[in-house]
Amino acid sequence: MLLDDLLSRRLVVLTGKGGVGKSVVGASLALAARARGKRVLLVEVGAPLEAARLLGGPPSKGRVKEALPGLSTVNLDPATVMDEYVRHVVPVDLLARRVLSSPIYRRFFSAAPGLRELMILGKIMVLEEARARLSRRPAWDVIVVDAPATGHGLAFLKVPLVASRAIPVGPVGHNARRVLKLLRDPGRTGLVVVAVPEEMAVVEALEFQRLAADELEVEPAAAVLNACHERRFSDPEEAEVLRLTAEEARGSLEPGVALPAALRAARRQIRRRRLTRLYRGRLKRGLAAPLASLPFLFRETLEREDLELLAERLEAA
Amino acid sequence: MPPRRRPEATLERALRERHVLVVCGSGGVGKTTTAAALAQHAARGGRNVLVCTIDPSRRLATSLGLNRLSGKPRAIDLSGRRTKSPRGALWAMVLDVKSTFDALVERHTPDAAARKRILDNRFYRHVSAALAGSHEYMAMEKLLELSADPQWDLVVLDTPPTRHALDFLEAPDRLMDFLDTSVLRWFLKPYFAAGRLTLKVATRTGALAVRLADRILGLEFLQDLSEFFLAFEGMYDGFKERATRVHALLRDPASGFVLVAAPAPLALEEALYFHRRLTEKEMPFLAVVVNRVHPDPGRGAAATRGHRRARVPPALASKLVETFREQQTLARVERRAVARLEVDAKETPILVPEFEQDVHDLKGLALFAETILPAARAASNRVRAGAP
Numbered sequence: 247m248l249l250d251d252l253l254s255r256r257l258v259v260l261t262g263k264g265g266v267g268k269s270v271v272g273a274s275l276a277l278a279a280r281a282r283g284k285r286v287l288l289v290e291v292g293a294p295l296e297a298a299r300l301l302g303g304p305p306s307k308g309r310v311k312e313a314l315p316g317l318s319t320v321n322l323d324p325a326t327v328m329d330e331y332v333r334h335v336v337p338v339d340l341l342a343r344r345v346l347s348s349p350i351y352r353r354f355f356s357a358a359p360g361l362r363e364l365m366i367l368g369k370i371m372v373l374e375e376a377r378a379r380l381s382r383r384p385a386w387d388v389i390v391v392d393a394p395a396t397g398h399g400l401a402f403l404k405v406p407l408v409a410s411r412a413i414p415v416g417p418v419g420h421n422a423r424r425v426l427k428l429l430r431d432p433g434r435t436g437l438v439v440v441a442v443p444e445e446m447a448v449v450e451a452l453e454f455q456r457l458a459a460d461e462l463e464v465e466p467a468a469a470v471l472n473a474c475h476e477r478r479f480s481d482p483e484e485a486e487v488l489r490l491t492a493e494e495a496r497g498s499l500e501p502g503v504a505l506p507a508a509l510r511a512a513r514r515q516i517r518r519r520r521l522t523r524l525y526r527g528r529l530k531r532g533l534a535a536p537l538a539s540l541p542f543l544f545r546e547t548l549e550r551e552d553l554e555l556l557a558e559r560l561e562a563a
Numbered sequence: 564m565p566p567r568r569r570p571e572a573t574l575e576r577a578l579r580e581r582h583v584l585v586v587c588g589s590g591g592v593g594k595t596t597t598a599a600a601l602a603q604h605a606a607r608g609g610r611n612v613l614v615c616t617i618d619p620s621r622r623l624a625t626s627l628g629l630n631r632l633s634g635k636p637r638a639i640d641l642s643g644r645r646t647k648s649p650r651g652a653l654w655a656m657v658l659d660v661k662s663t664f665d666a667l668v669e670r671h672t673p674d675a676a677a678r679k680r681i682l683d684n685r686f687y688r689h690v691s692a693a694l695a696g697s698h699e700y701m702a703m704e705k706l707l708e709l710s711a712d713p714q715w716d717l718v719v720l721d722t723p724p725t726r727h728a729l730d731f732l733e734a735p736d737r738l739m740d741f742l743d744t745s746v747l748r749w750f751l752k753p754y755f756a757a758g759r760l761t762l763k764v765a766t767r768t769g770a771l772a773v774r775l776a777d778r779i780l781g782l783e784f785l786q787d788l789s790e791f792f793l794a795f796e797g798m799y800d801g802f803k804e805r806a807t808r809v810h811a812l813l814r815d816p817a818s819g820f821v822l823v824a825a826p827a828p829l830a831l832e833e834a835l836y837f838h839r840r841l842t843e844k845e846m847p848f849l850a851v852v853v854n855r856v857h858p859d860p861g862r863g864a865a866a867t868r869g870h871r872r873a874r875v876p877p878a879l880a881s882k883l884v885e886t887f888r889e890q891q892t893l894a895r896v897e898r899r900a901v902a903r904l905e906v907d908a909k910e911t912p913i914l915v916p917e918f919e920q921d922v923h924d925l926k927g928l929a930l931f932a933e934t935i936l937p938a939a940r941a942a943s944n945r946v947r948a949g950a951p
Contacts, residue, residue: 263590263591264589264590264591264592265589265590265591265592265825265830266591331779332779335778335779336775336778336779341771341775344775345775345779408689411689412685412686412688412689412787413781413783413784413787414783415781415783416777416780416781416782416783416784417778417779417780417781418780418781418784419781419783419784420781444921445625445921445922445923446595446596446625446626446921446923447591449625478882478885478886479879479882483878483879483882486875486876486879487879487883490875495873495874495875496871496873497871497872497873497874498871498872498873499872499873499875499880499883499884499887500884502861503861503883503884503887503888504861505873505875505883507860507861507887508860508883508884508886508887509883510860511860511883511886511887511889511890511891512882512883512886512887514858514860514890515886515890517919521920521921544889544890544892544893545892546892546896
C-alpha cells in the first residue's frame with residue numbers, strides 16, 4: 247500500500263510543476279490520512295487556491311485552523327513567518343517591534359536570496375517537531391506540504407542546502423542544516439512527485455527525481471499521476487464505437503445527444519485514455535517510487551465529496 | 564470599447580515585423596510550447612529568430628524534440644518536414660543565470676581586482692543564481708544583449724514560471740533595491756568595512772542594531788553579505804542604467820507581449836490579472852492565447868430532431884451519454900471562463916484546441932502555428948497542393 251509507507255513519515259512534501267493539481271492532490275492526501283485516524287495538518291505557501299476553501303473550512307491565513315475534526319490547514323505567508331521568527335529570537339517585545347518596524351528589515355527581507363524559502367521550511371520543521379503541551383506526543387501525525395509551484399520543484403527544497411554551504415556558522419546556517427537533515431531523513435520526510443499524463447509533466451517528474459537524487463540526495467517516496475482518463479469502454483465496445491463511426495450511424499441516444507457527437511466524444515475519451523496509459527507506463531518505468539493514479543474529474547467546481555473520492559483512490563493505491 | 568478583433572492577424576503581423584516578443588503566463592499553461600511554435604513560424608516565414616527560455620527544466624528542448632539545449636544559441640534544423648527548406652533560421656537557447664550574472668559583473672566592474680572580489684565572494688558564488696529575482700533580472704539582461712545583436716531579426720523570450728508571471732517586470736527593481744547599498748551600507752559599513760569582527764561600536768543604537776542582527780541572522784552571515792554589498796559599490800549606476808534600458812525596450816513599439824493561459828477558470832483569472840498589469844504598465848500587448856481548449860462534442864452536430872433512436876446496445880449507450888455529458892460540462896465551464904476574459908479584458912482570445920497528441924516536436928509546433936495563424940495554414944495548404 248502506497249499510503250502505509252508514505253504516512254509512516256510525519257512530513258509529506260508535494261512537488262510538481264504548475265497546473266498539475268498539486269493543491270487538489272494535497273487536500274485529497276490530507277483527507278486520506280484523516281480517514282486513517284491521523285491528526286493532519288495541510289500546509290500551503292501563499293497559495294491562491296486555499297485548501298481550507300476546498301475542504302469547506304474557515305480561511306487559514308497565517309494561522310492553523312481546523313477545517314474538519316482531525317484536519318487543520320494553514321496557509322503560510324513568508325513575511326508573517328519571518329516576523330514570527332524575529333519575535334522568537336528577540337524575546338524583548340520592544341526590541342522586536344523596533345526590528346519589525348525598521349524599513350531596512352523590510353527591504354532586506356523582500357530581496358534577500360532564499361530567506362523566504364528558508365523561513366517557510368524552518369516553520370515547517372517547527373511544526374514537525376511540535377509536541378502537545380501535556381501529553382508531549384507529537385502535535386501532528388502527518389503534515390502535508392503543498393510546496394510552491396516554482397518552475398523547478400527542486401529550487402525550493404534546495405535552499406537549505408545552498409544556505410548551509412554559503413553560511414557555515416550563525417543561526418541561519420544552523421537552521422538551514424537542521425532543515426536539510428529533516429528533508430533528507432526518509433524516516434521523517436517523504437517527497438511526493440505529482441504529474442499529469444502529458445509529455446512535459448512526465449519529463450519533468452523524471453527529471454525532478456534525477457536532480458533530487460543528485461543534488462539533494464533524496465529519493466521521492468511516492469508519485470501521483472493526476473487527471474488520468476481511465477478505461478471506460480471495453481475492447482468490444484471500443485470496436486463498436488469505431489464500427490458505428492465508420493458506418494456513419496445516425497439517430498439520437500436521448501434528447502440532445504446525437505449519436506455522431508457522442509461517438510466523437512467517445513473517441514476522444516479513448517484517445518486520452520491511451521495517452522494516460524502511455525505516460526503512466528513511462529512514469530512507472532522511470533520512477534523508483536510507487537505510483538498512484540487519480541481520475542480526471544469533469545466538474546464545474548470541486549466539492550468535498552470529489553476530494554473524498556480521490557482520497558479513497560489514494561487509499562486503494 | 565468593443566473587444567479587439569482579429570488577434571490572429573495582429574499576432575501574425577507582429578511575427579513578421581516586431582523585434583522582441585515576450586511570452587508570459589503562469590506555470591503549466593503551455594507557455595514554452597507557444598513561444599517555440601511562434602518562433603518556428605516566424606523562422607519559416609523568412610526571419611532569423613532566436614527563442615530563449617529561462618526554465619531550468621529545459622522544457623523548450625523537449626518542445627523542439629531535442630534532449631538538451633545549452634546556454635549558447637544553437638541552430639535548429641527546420642527542414643525535413645513536408646515544407647521546402649525554410650527561408651529564415653531558428654535558433655534556441657536556455658538562459659544560464661550564473662554565467663549571465665558573471666558577465667554582468669564583468670561588464671560593470673571598474674577593474675580586475677573589483678571583479679575578483681565579487682566573483683570570489685562566497686556569498687556570490689553560492690547564491691547569485693538564487694538571488695531573489697535574479698532569474699528574472701538575468702532574463703531581462705540577456706534580452707537586452709540579444710536584442711542588440713544584429714544577427715537576430717526576432718527574439719522570442721519565454722519568461723520564468725513564477726507564480727505571478729509578471730514578477731519579471733519588477734525583478735530589476737527588486738534586485739536593485741537589494742543591491743542598492745546606500746541603505747544597507749548605512750547599517751553595515753561602520754562595523755564591517757574596517758576590520759573583520761572587531762565591531763567597534765560608534766553609538767549605542769548601532770551596537771543594539773548589530774546585536775539584534777546577530778541574533779536574527781548571525782554576524783558571520785552579515786559579514787559575508789556586507790562584503791558582497793561593498794563589492795558592488797560603484798556598480799550601482801551601471802545596473803540602474805541597464806534596468807532603465809530594459810524598461811524602455813519592453814515598452815518599445817517593436818516589442819510585444821503574448822499572454823498565454825489555460826482555459827480553466829482559475830488560470831483565466833490569473834490571465835486577467837496579468838492583462839491588467841501589462842496594460843497598467845503600458846506594455847505593448849498583442850494577444851491572449853488560450854491553450855488546450857476542450858471541444859464541445861455537441862457543437863456542430865446535426866440537430867437531433869426526428870427522435871429516431873439510434874440502435875446501440877443499452878450498456879454502451881449509457882456510457883456514450885455519460886462521456887458526451889462530461890465533455891459538454893467541461894466545454895461549458897471553459898467557455899464561461901473565456902467569456903469573462905472577453906468581457907473584462909476586452910480581448911478576443913486566440914483559442915487553441917486540445918491536440919490529439921501532446922505537442923513536443925517540430926511537427927507538433929508547426930501544427931500548433933497552423934491552427935492559430937491563418938498565414939501558416941495557407942502556406943501549409945500551398946505545399947500540400949504542390950504549388951510554389
